[in-house]
Amino acid sequence: MNELFEQFSEHLRPMIKAEVNNALETFSSQLESKPKDDKLYTRKETAKKLNVSLVTLTKHVYEGKITAHRVGYRVLFKAEDINNCLKKIKTVKGI
Helix, strand or coil: CCHHEEEEHHHHHHHHHHHHHHHHHHHHHHHHHHCCCCEEEEEHHHHHHHHHHHHHHHHHHCCCCCCEEEEEEEEEEHHHHHHHHHHHHHHCCCC
8 A cells, every 4th residue: 555655646747736835926926017016105104205386296197197096085105106207307308
Protein backbone atom coordinates (compact mmCIF):
# COMPACT_ATOMS: atom_id res chain seq x y z
CA MET A 1 0.00 0.00 0.00
CA ASN A 2 2.82 2.42 0.88
CA GLU A 3 4.59 1.66 -2.43
CA LEU A 4 1.44 2.47 -4.34
CA PHE A 5 1.03 5.72 -2.42
CA GLU A 6 4.68 6.73 -3.06
CA GLN A 7 4.39 6.00 -6.80
CA PHE A 8 1.13 7.91 -6.97
CA SER A 9 2.56 10.91 -5.09
CA GLU A 10 5.69 10.98 -7.32
CA HIS A 11 3.47 11.52 -10.35
CA LEU A 12 1.15 13.98 -8.67
CA ARG A 13 3.71 16.30 -7.06
CA PRO A 14 4.96 17.88 -10.31
CA MET A 15 1.41 18.31 -11.56
CA ILE A 16 0.25 19.90 -8.30
CA LYS A 17 3.32 22.14 -8.18
CA ALA A 18 2.73 23.32 -11.76
CA GLU A 19 -0.93 24.10 -11.05
CA VAL A 20 -0.12 26.00 -7.86
CA ASN A 21 2.56 28.04 -9.67
CA ASN A 22 0.13 28.78 -12.49
CA ALA A 23 -2.55 29.90 -10.03
CA LEU A 24 -0.07 32.12 -8.18
CA GLU A 25 1.10 33.76 -11.41
CA THR A 26 -2.48 34.41 -12.47
CA PHE A 27 -3.36 35.85 -9.07
CA SER A 28 -0.29 38.10 -8.95
CA SER A 29 -0.96 39.45 -12.46
CA GLN A 30 -4.55 40.25 -11.43
CA LEU A 31 -3.28 42.10 -8.36
CA GLU A 32 -0.91 44.18 -10.50
CA SER A 33 -3.64 45.13 -12.95
CA LYS A 34 -6.00 46.40 -10.23
CA PRO A 35 -5.81 50.02 -9.23
CA LYS A 36 -3.82 50.54 -6.06
CA ASP A 37 -6.10 53.22 -4.64
CA ASP A 38 -9.87 52.86 -5.08
CA LYS A 39 -10.65 55.95 -3.03
CA LEU A 40 -12.68 58.76 -4.53
CA TYR A 41 -11.54 62.28 -3.71
CA THR A 42 -13.70 65.39 -3.35
CA ARG A 43 -13.04 68.54 -5.35
CA LYS A 44 -11.35 70.13 -2.36
CA GLU A 45 -9.07 67.11 -1.73
CA THR A 46 -8.22 66.88 -5.43
CA ALA A 47 -7.40 70.57 -5.68
CA LYS A 48 -5.12 70.22 -2.67
CA LYS A 49 -3.36 67.17 -4.18
CA LEU A 50 -2.84 69.04 -7.46
CA ASN A 51 -1.92 72.24 -5.63
CA VAL A 52 -4.44 74.29 -7.59
CA SER A 53 -7.54 76.30 -6.72
CA LEU A 54 -11.06 74.95 -7.14
CA VAL A 55 -11.52 77.30 -10.11
CA THR A 56 -8.40 75.90 -11.80
CA LEU A 57 -9.56 72.35 -11.07
CA THR A 58 -12.88 73.11 -12.76
CA LYS A 59 -10.95 74.54 -15.71
CA HIS A 60 -8.87 71.34 -15.93
CA VAL A 61 -12.08 69.28 -16.01
CA TYR A 62 -13.54 71.35 -18.85
CA GLU A 63 -10.25 71.18 -20.78
CA GLY A 64 -10.17 67.41 -20.38
CA LYS A 65 -6.97 67.32 -18.35
CA ILE A 66 -8.71 65.36 -15.58
CA THR A 67 -11.87 63.27 -15.53
CA ALA A 68 -14.55 64.05 -12.96
CA HIS A 69 -17.19 61.55 -11.87
CA ARG A 70 -20.59 62.67 -10.71
CA VAL A 71 -22.07 60.59 -7.90
CA GLY A 72 -25.48 62.00 -7.10
CA TYR A 73 -24.91 65.71 -6.60
CA ARG A 74 -21.22 65.29 -5.73
CA VAL A 75 -18.30 65.60 -8.11
CA LEU A 76 -15.55 63.11 -7.25
CA PHE A 77 -12.18 62.16 -8.70
CA LYS A 78 -10.44 58.78 -8.82
CA ALA A 79 -6.87 58.53 -7.55
CA GLU A 80 -5.80 57.12 -10.91
CA ASP A 81 -7.23 60.18 -12.72
CA ILE A 82 -5.42 62.52 -10.32
CA ASN A 83 -2.11 60.75 -10.94
CA ASN A 84 -2.65 60.83 -14.70
CA CYS A 85 -3.38 64.55 -14.48
CA LEU A 86 -0.16 65.11 -12.56
CA LYS A 87 1.75 63.24 -15.27
CA LYS A 88 0.13 65.39 -17.97
CA ILE A 89 0.92 68.60 -16.12
CA LYS A 90 4.55 67.57 -15.56
CA THR A 91 4.90 66.64 -19.22
CA VAL A 92 3.43 69.93 -20.42
CA LYS A 93 5.61 72.04 -18.15
CA GLY A 94 8.69 70.02 -19.09
CA ILE A 95 9.55 69.09 -15.52
